[in-house]
Amino acid sequence: MSNSHNSGRIPPPAVSDSPMWDRLMGNYNFACLKVAAQLDITGLINQGHDTVSALSQKLELSDKGLGYFLLILSHLGYIHFDKQKLKNTELGKCYLGRDSNYYWGEVLLDPFLIYDINHLDKKILTSLKRVYELECAGRSVTDMWQNNDMDNNSAAAFTHLMHSQGFASAVEAVSLGLFDKSQTLLDAGGGSGTVALAFTDHYPERRALLFDLAPVCNTAKIYIKKFDKNQRIDLIEGDFFKGEWPRGCDGICFSNVLHDWQSDTCQSLVNKAFALLPSGGQIFIHDMLFDDTRITPILFCFHLFMNHGSQLFSKEQLYRLLKEAGFTKPKNYQALGYFSVISAVKP
Numbered sequence: 001m002s003n004s005h006n007s008g009r010i011p012p013p014a015v016s017d018s019p020m021w022d023r024l025m026g027n028y029n030f031a032c033l034k035v036a037a038q039l040d041i042t043g044l045i046n047q048g049h050d051t052v053s054a055l056s057q058k059l060e061l062s063d064k065g066l067g068y069f070l071l072i073l074s075h076l077g078y079i080h081f082d083k084q085k086l087k088n089t090e091l092g093k094c095y096l097g098r099d100s101n102y103y104w105g106e107v108l109l110d111p112f113l114i115y116d117i118n119h120l121d122k123k124i125l126t127s128l129k130r131v132y133e134l135e136c137a138g139r140s141v142t143d144m145w146q147n148n149d150m151d152n153n154s155a156a157a158f159t160h161l162m163h164s165q166g167f168a169s170a171v172e173a174v175s176l177g178l179f180d181k182s183q184t185l186l187d188a189g190g191g192s193g194t195v196a197l198a199f200t201d202h203y204p205e206r207r208a209l210l211f212d213l214a215p216v217c218n219t220a221k222i223y224i225k226k227f228d229k230n231q232r233i234d235l236i237e238g239d240f241f242k243g244e245w246p247r248g249c250d251g252i253c254f255s256n257v258l259h260d261w262q263s264d265t266c267q268s269l270v271n272k273a274f275a276l277l278p279s280g281g282q283i284f285i286h287d288m289l290f291d292d293t294r295i296t297p298i299l300f301c302f303h304l305f306m307n308h309g310s311q312l313f314s315k316e317q318l319y320r321l322l323k324e325a326g327f328t329k330p331k332n333y334q335a336l337g338y339f340s341v342i343s344a345v346k347p
Contacts, residue, residue: 027117032072033096034115037108041070042088042096045079050086094168101171106164111157114307127306155215163192163223166256166286170194172336173286174202178343182251182282184209188240188273189257191216192223193233195286200232209246211236240269245276252277255286258318260308267321274325277346283327285342286335290314297338318342 036042039059049058052070056063070086073079078092088097095104113119171194179185179199186209187196196208208229210220214237224233236246252273258266273283290312291297301312313321319330319342327344335341 028072029076030115031117032069032076033078034108034110035069036073036078036096037105040098041073041079042092043098045086045088046097051084052086055086102164102168104164106160111161114303123306127309130309150213150215152215152218155213156219159191159216159219162256163194167192167194167197169336169339170255170286171198171201173333173339173341174198176333176335176341178284178333178341179203179251181280182206182249184249185251185253186211186246186249186276187253187255188245188269189254191220191256193220193229195253195255195284196233197223197227197229200229201227204232206232208233209236209249210234211238211240211246213237213239240272241265245272247276249276250278250281251284252281253284253286255284257287258285258321259287259304259312260310262310263313263317263321266313267324270321270325270327274327274346279346281346283322283344283346285318286339287342288312288338289332289340290317294338300338315340315342 041055044055044058049055052067053063055061055070056066059066070079070081073092074081077089078096079086079088081087094100094102096108097103098105110116174195175198179202182199184207185196185199187193187199188211190196190210190212193208193210196210200206200208210217210224210233212220217235217237220235224230224235234246238244238246254269254273258269261269270283277283288297288300290301291314297312304310304312315332322330322342322344326346328347330342330344333341333343
């Protein structure tokens, strides 16, 4: 009698389908975070709506469904259950709390629909044909940057989003003491001024220059006022592709800037920084580095390609850009999470 397990003509799968299920269900992870931000789950728990029943009554939502939803947030690490009571974790309070300096709501509410899963398959295929489509109000954000043609609404939405993503790492980077030798720091293409804000907070006797397009500077004023840095940060409106750069700095930082542009454009920006700095002045590049051994940097690199046709740079690639401009003594420092700061000196 033949073995029934081996008698069929259809061979069993060579590997488990668990990774397929993980990827499929993984789509819900970010979607649940977006909903948590929309409902302000973190804030409601802080207000005392700290059981499934209390939250479902407050929000007028399904008690059963909300129970499952909160269980997902618990497994993701943003809340935890303590004898049926809901409590926010440090992760939740830091990045989902609306009163936190590091609130990610501007990303999670996704005004550009960058992360809309229903749109991503089309976006991937479109970008692979070398058509890049990060848009606001039907216009290319990349073109608006490069042509100094960004309207106030687009600038505000994008600047708030970038602040949410970049401020935590900027504060961590400055706290490491990497900027100790800089007395006046130019935050070039600084957006909300994440690095300028962190720098002037860590070194209250020093100054920063925030250099960006006029509509972006209008939004940066909100953050400068919020953190009471009006006397420490000078806002300078201008186009760093075509216009004159502000003078008088001994440090220049590109924070989450170079990854939006092609290598030749980045080389031009680094060259301009070298020409502006005095001997002994330092350049700083605050960014996520490309790492082909980890999935998140690869995904973010592809995300940049889809939006701008650009990329993340590896440490070695940035070292080459710096050396080509004339900088020496490049060093790489770990900042927060996936982010690093690379520094170099003008001899």
